[in-house]
Amino acid sequence: MRVLITGANGFLGRALTQRLLADGVLRGQAIDTLILLDKTLSGFADDPRLRLHPVSVTEPALLRRALADGVDVVFHLISIPGGAAEQDYAVGYQVNLLASLELLQQLRAMQHAPVFVYASSVAVYGGELPARMDERQPARPELSYGAHKLMVETALADLTRRGEVDGRALRLPGIVARPREPNGLRSAFMSDLMHAVAAGQAYRCPVSAQATAWWMSARCCVDNLLHAAELNDPGTQRVWQLPVLQLSINQVLDALLSTYGQERRELIEFCPDAGLEALFGRLPPLRTPHARALGFRHDGNALALVRNALLPAARVRRIRALTETAGAPQP
Amino acid sequence: MRVLITGANGFLGRALTQRLLADGVLRGQAIDTLILLDKTLSGFADDPRLRLHPVSVTEPALLRRALADGVDVVFHLISIPGGAAEQDYAVGYQVNLLASLELLQQLRAMQHAPVFVYASSVAVYGGELPARMDERQPARPELSYGAHKLMVETALADLTRRGEVDGRALRLPGIVARPREPNGLRSAFMSDLMHAVAAGQAYRCPVSAQATAWWMSARCCVDNLLHAAELNDPGTQRVWQLPVLQLSINQVLDALLSTYGQERRELIEFCPDAGLEALFGRLPPLRTPHARALGFRHDGNALALVRNALLPAARVRRIRALTETAGAPQP
Structure with missing residues (x-):
């Protein structure tokens, strides 16, 4: 079992890395290799399963090298946050949108469709929300960050429909x-x-x-990311609003x-x-009966x-x- | 007034070109230059206003050359149709998605936000439709063609919100x-x-x-494309389902x-x-009261x-x- 985490140096990435190393198992298989990708990678344990790729996700050739030996499960966490992406549009466009699309293109060329867990965001809804809402609320992003998250969700759903990637997108609240x-x-x-x-x-x-x-704690969020990766055959609709x-x-x-x-x-x-x-x-x-039925949870x-x-x-x-x-x- | 048509050699592109040359005016200004872009361009009138760019829209450098002297209004019509894009995913991805995104990036760097009329499609809705529907129907594409149209709509709405492009996306029925x-x-x-x-x-x-x-005739569709370009300050919501x-x-x-x-x-x-x-x-x-109120029409x-x-x-x-x-x- 080979696992890739993009944005591994980030807040969620570090928590997920620790958890995967501690668990040692994903989807019923031992994790042989955990590929960490981020612009910088510092302070990770000296573990023989780790492969560090301290490179930018925006370089297709370096991305290809990280994927060279194949990958079974991808956690795509890297992103330029909303405020920063709004101020520096070009960086957000490169990282949040183009790099995600390129990663998906490289993955669809693989022999077996990898499980792809995508950290999307409640930013896709925009600011005009009804007094009560549920997980079927239409997306209407009001920041470039949310627009790019929505576009990647759409690309992921399409490649999942085509059977080329096994996508699972989670809309995360504030962690x-x-x-x-x-x-x-x-x-x-x-x-x-x-x-x-x-x-x-x-x-x-x-x-x-x-x-x-x-609200959601990072610990609860990691539980949900792992749960998303573990689910077998979770239906055709693959964009889930997490319970919050x-x-x-x-x-x-x-x-x-x-x-x-x-x-x-x-x-x-x-x-x-x-x-x-x-x-x-x-x-x-925010009601999320469908996500709850699938086993996703908030902190309680x-x-x-x-x-x-x-x-x-x-x-x-x-x-x-x-x-x-x-x-x-x-x- | 400088106008660009991508996909000018196509069915709608030819009809729109003829109409713009005959009208000679757009948004109250004489059309000095009509830039036509398509992989091949054949049989166009010998008109001094025409600038032919028989190049692929997927070549950023050639696209940049076509836009070198600026542009005031863009009609972005080029696309690989649904059936073809589904069979040859890579071509659809390059033309329908990446080239559209690149074009928008080049346009947002211009001094004045150009009017951008985008030929989107009812393919964004997918196949599971209610017994009666209206223009607020959520998009749930079931072909890569529709997924890529939806993604470009999302990018266009975002750049319009940012004031960098003055976007107007029309969802076209069968023409x-x-x-x-x-x-x-x-x-x-x-x-x-x-x-x-x-x-x-x-x-x-x-x-x-x-x-x-x-159903919609090409003639009616050209009327709607021109109407979309003519509208002044048509509100914040810029994706319109055409009456059908x-x-x-x-x-x-x-x-x-x-x-x-x-x-x-x-x-x-x-x-x-x-x-x-x-x-x-x-x-x-399919009810479209909002689009009708803005002046869009079907054939009658x-x-x-x-x-x-x-x-x-x-x-x-x-x-x-x-x-x-x-x-x-x-x-």
């Missing part, structure tokens, strides 16, 4: 808690708030306490304070930015989101065990 | 009457039937007499026979092909469709004048 560094994501505040409370630092929140967003936790900033803050201490509430100041609030602060309830509740997002895996397992012993209701 | 030659179109029967009756030749129709399709005539083969045949003589009915034999009937013979009524009725599709322009004008004199109801 937390990303490292606190400039990352070009306009939704960075979702992670920054969590880190600030966890670290006991002051934070000016750029949306109101009532702002509602869609629709929570207000207040609900997340309450969960953070009950974990880290109520006195930290005074560290948070609200200075809402109207534009940001319109984009990320008015997200309606705000407390589980906080612990999945911020605590080390070992500690989360311990908390889960304790909660189960105490007979507390499960998410 | 008649195309020349009777192999053209890779699976809907070729719509034109072939019309030519056969007009020429008094026998014809085996590959769909049933009850098959319903969406939903007619059964029987209805079109009746109009043909009343034009060319009832005795020709016996020339037509029906040998329905289940696949073709499923793709092109079950098309439901089956008789007008037949005369617009088959008779020379001069003769159609004469018939129209006679009908109007006689006080007959207008479409």
